[in-house]
Amino acid sequence: MRTGAWLLGARGSVAVTSLIGALAIRAGLTGPTGCVLESPALRERVRPGIGDLVFGGHDVTSVPLEKKAAELAGAGVVPAALALAVKDDLAAVEQQVRPLPAAATQAATAAAIAADLDRFRRRNDLDRVVVVNVSTTEPVPSPHPAHGSLDALRAALSEPGAVLPPSSLAAYAALTAGCPYIDFTPSTGARLPALDALAREHGLPYAGHDGKTGETLVKSVLAPMFAQRNLKVRTWSGVNLLGGGDGANLVRPGANAAKSASKQRVLPETLGYLPQGETRIDYLEDLGDFKTAWDLVTFEGFLGTGMRMEFTWHGCDSALAAPLVLDLVRLTAAAHRAGRAGPLPELAFFFKDPLGEVPHGLAEQWRVLCDLVTALDPEHTP
């Protein structure tokens, strides 16, 4: 049951928060708050457990994990005492983090990534390795004919030039190496027909997209409430003010567009129509890892009476994302063991922009998740 968790972007805020948390929980230094699979309803239902995970990963930067951990402690994302307490364990993970390969062709790069994954599995005697993308959001890529066919893709990858965006190349490499793939970002990842075919060919599940950690989470419970009460939402506007590395990147128009689109999808899917209004993302370096989102909803009740609701969400994105990364690795590993291949729409609970035709209301997503947990491990039904 030893399971590898291979983090793309292993030196980033989300990854390092996940690492510190998993190591601290394992050492009994803190509880699993925020881990969905450790909530009373699902506790001890999914194997592997947090203690069964072995971590490694790729990154383009070389900032030591310990340095990043100190930064996160300074920013109030993780307690300084915990970061200190897991220092030695973190140093052990450091040995498993490698620079992201870059070769002359994308085929060669993918082969180098796959080789790293294979080496990680063998050296650590792992049953399986799940690859999870927690690196910076990419701009929306241009379409390419090779995205639609696995054969065409294989051919194109051997040519010079970039056929796939980095997240999809990583997905290609992971699937080639027999590893399930999760995309926690809005990037393309495995979401191409050619890669879906590859996943099915290798009998591998994949999951995504874009971890649902704040404003969209709240939307996914409020929008069904308005729908069920037959209240007509006239406008729904949001602004997200965020700092940190993610924010700096989102100021780039391409990435911002990818993210904003992902955040709006919940409204038409749950209301049945798209109200006026937009979701804006602004970068403010001084906000650090904490994000403030404000939403204004104006709605119409009986006989057209106008009413309104506002909410402000002040959350730490890395701290909200990190436990979900652990949940997703565990669930995807369990799905692989149970023989699932292709997309895992049952994980919609975790994502802003889930794969497949799925419910977008959180409550229904929760039920689907609970059913998946039961299906994956029928003996542990409570």
Place this chain on the structure above:
Amino acid sequence: MRTGAWLLGARGSVAVTSLIGALAIRAGLTGPTGCVLESPALRERVRPGIGDLVFGGHDVTSVPLEKKAAELAGAGVVPAALALAVKDDLAAVEQQVRPLPAAATQAATAAAIAADLDRFRRRNDLDRVVVVNVSTTEPVPSPHPAHGSLDALRAALSEPGAVLPPSSLAAYAALTAGCPYIDFTPSTGARLPALDALAREHGLPYAGHDGKTGETLVKSVLAPMFAQRNLKVRTWSGVNLLGGGDGANLVRPGANAAKSASKQRVLPETLGYLPQGETRIDYLEDLGDFKTAWDLVTFEGFLGTGMRMEFTWHGCDSALAAPLVLDLVRLTAAAHRAGRAGPLPELAFFFKDPLGEVPHGLAEQWRVLCDLVTALDPEHTP
């Protein structure tokens, strides 16, 4: 299928808004926004329809319905044009509204109420009459031994003095007259063992308590969200600022206590624990029929990181309540027709303080409601 809707508090804001709305919808002058049974998921599934309802009621005041309608239009609760357009139909309802009887003993008062109900049914050739309490909230009553036994209650009611609070006396009279009873307020209503026995004896359903129209509605979707994400809620504080008749009454400590208790119940029921914090209700005459509620939720995420959420709800209470009153009359009438007796816990979706052992998360309450609709009228399953 002609169904009587007998409103206790027929001259109050909620009742008159319900009346104007039902008359205007029937006349095709407006749509059924806010009516749950007219949402896409449930439309045309429950009989009687809004057009099948015949209205009457009791009230202690004698303000003409037309005058109250003008007040509501002036306050922005109903459009002035609609209030004007249904003037004649409202005058017809006026003929069916009677002063609340008051006799020497509670037994005699109950008999007079029952006689009014019976007369209403016969004169209008109704299949059944549903009684719904939308009058002012009572203080929590003192316990009385006769509340526990129907025989003791019958004996006690013939003595001088008040054994039952007004809402329970009305429930007693309604059940005696063969009418299902709904309590839309936090008052006691049918919620006494003696009255439960009476309902079962007569084969009558009853429902309640305290229409869920604003802050508690939002809580009932947010609290499950925190629970499902395994985020620990540290504090949940709320303040409700409201004017209008309801507000003036709630400033009386007894009624305020009844209401505040009702509003807090959702948290322990959905979170599994009671976070620190209170829900306050303050009366501000100048706010009129619009209510502003503000809630602050502080919570703890992964590794103990502190986060927070605030929301403000600015709603018109009467406009939020009125369509639910129509839904409840229709559902309770359908349940009676289907042979249901005793409490209707499946209507928890509508209430802050629902009867029975029921889920308190809105999403589960919605599912239970949808199942009830199917059970009551299996032919109309979509």
Place this chain on the structure above:
Amino acid sequence: MRTGAWLLGARGSVAVTSLIGALAIRAGLTGPTGCVLESPALRERVRPGIGDLVFGGHDVTSVPLEKKAAELAGAGVVPAALALAVKDDLAAVEQQVRPLPAAATQAATAAAIAADLDRFRRRNDLDRVVVVNVSTTEPVPSPHPAHGSLDALRAALSEPGAVLPPSSLAAYAALTAGCPYIDFTPSTGARLPALDALAREHGLPYAGHDGKTGETLVKSVLAPMFAQRNLKVRTWSGVNLLGGGDGANLVRPGANAAKSASKQRVLPETLGYLPQGETRIDYLEDLGDFKTAWDLVTFEGFLGTGMRMEFTWHGCDSALAAPLVLDLVRLTAAAHRAGRAGPLPELAFFFKDPLGEVPHGLAEQWRVLCDLVTALDPEHTP
């Protein structure tokens, strides 16, 4: 003391709200809430009074004032009863509203505008006419060499083509006709060296820019508070959601840029530095004449401790602007009578983007205004 108030954009929301208000106040139907010159501190200090004003104006549209009044009543901007009560007086103003002239050259257009002003003054036997621009915001115009010199401007206006944006052409015409000019919008108006020279040549005062009605008003008291307490503002972000005619126009990038720039100026002027953050303006048709602004301020206190403040402003822009238009006409008329020529920086209290080197904190602007009132009419010192 009979004073003309000539409204550019006389059929718009701000103008018609001003008209209804002035007529209703004069008729004793309502009080002067929102009129600064009617506050306890300044009451009866400035002549002309509201009752001394005679209204006329230009507009490019031909929507009757009565129709616009009905729209404003329907939208909740003015009470329907008041709009009805001043119907006849409004019909009399209708006679004084003319289509905005448009001739072959800008010189000819200006002459036609001036002729309208002159005719209005003579027919109504007015001591003076004050022109006030309350029309739609223009995009920021391209610079033109003739803007810098009155002689060059006069020459250029006789050529075909547009040298001046509409607001500046109107200012030119007004000043030529001997009328003081106020710009209540962010448009260029009299804010060009050539027009300043013209005003001084004719001994005429002018004022502007951009009425301070909501979010910026609040900023102009909060920013000095942070400065005086020596608290360091790290970020100040705002979003303005607005419907109505103004909103639809502001969605055009040029106008939006003009407005956003105007709204930010208060921060560096009062804090002494520009914190991170932007002010966004989004148009949401369904919000109508009511605007919601949300601002987030993050600041640093003693020893660097991070703190935050949020505010939401939900105001009716036309209702906030209209009484200030009346105040400004009265003050500018009094300044003209007192012999003032050139810009009136003492009116900074009313503007987001005031003319001249002036304080930007509201409290100092208030003092300067009070001093001006005393200077203009020394006999009425309290």
Place this chain on the structure above:
Amino acid sequence: MRTGAWLLGARGSVAVTSLIGALAIRAGLTGPTGCVLESPALRERVRPGIGDLVFGGHDVTSVPLEKKAAELAGAGVVPAALALAVKDDLAAVEQQVRPLPAAATQAATAAAIAADLDRFRRRNDLDRVVVVNVSTTEPVPSPHPAHGSLDALRAALSEPGAVLPPSSLAAYAALTAGCPYIDFTPSTGARLPALDALAREHGLPYAGHDGKTGETLVKSVLAPMFAQRNLKVRTWSGVNLLGGGDGANLVRPGANAAKSASKQRVLPETLGYLPQGETRIDYLEDLGDFKTAWDLVTFEGFLGTGMRMEFTWHGCDSALAAPLVLDLVRLTAAAHRAGRAGPLPELAFFFKDPLGEVPHGLAEQWRVLCDLVTALDPEHTP
């Protein structure tokens, strides 16, 4: 110019934050953010400077300053690195903190307090000692005839029993020992005729009451804004949610009443009338030293149009109060040197419930403060 700052409640959050800050600023480890006398407008205008202060104090508890400093660092009130850096200097202050004396009669207790003050002055060779009360808020005391006359008070203090509440006894002792007295809390302090007489007899100034650190600060700029714009405030409601030691105490009804009354005074003083609404204070242990206040203001504009504003303030009370304590000690010392005796109404800028007939708008208070600074040290006028 060596000035003693004697803190009543020297081991509390406000005092220890002041101490850490003063020591860190003096050591050049941090800047004076939050210190009003260090803002650009007032910098280097008032002597003594922060570096001239020598600290001592009384407390009823014996928690070591270092332990309290660690608690404050853990709670995010002061940076852990700063608390560590000033450890040795704090240990030196520890030597100057003494247990609050308690003798058989209040006269004897006062004599013991005065002896401590005298010893502190002599041992440290101080020009003067300013006593500042930053201890826990007392309940409002019962009136006593001896409060009105110094002779009667002197007689009564020698009897057994408590004539004065602790803050007033401390003020009595301070004034007797020749020390100016500041009350930073809502407690009674020097605010009794008998103590005013004592202050004048000894030629000593005194100041107070109740440091203005959050919600009331914001009110003191917003309320004048509404008044100056002649907007009618209908309701103003506030709720304060706070943890920490101050919060726990305020849950006691007497102290809560004292605080709430103090917080409301600004409205009638600046608006000229008292709008509907109350200010509530609720204690939530889990909020720690950070306080969240939410205020709702509903107001009426032109022609009665209803509008609204909300604000949320999320501040760290100790971090907001601590720099003001340093400012007040410096200003009161300078006033004493300049020969001032009796109340110092010019310090209203710092207080919720200032002494004397003073302006309540922050902007006017700021001007009065600037004038005082100039008056105290005319040579340093900029």
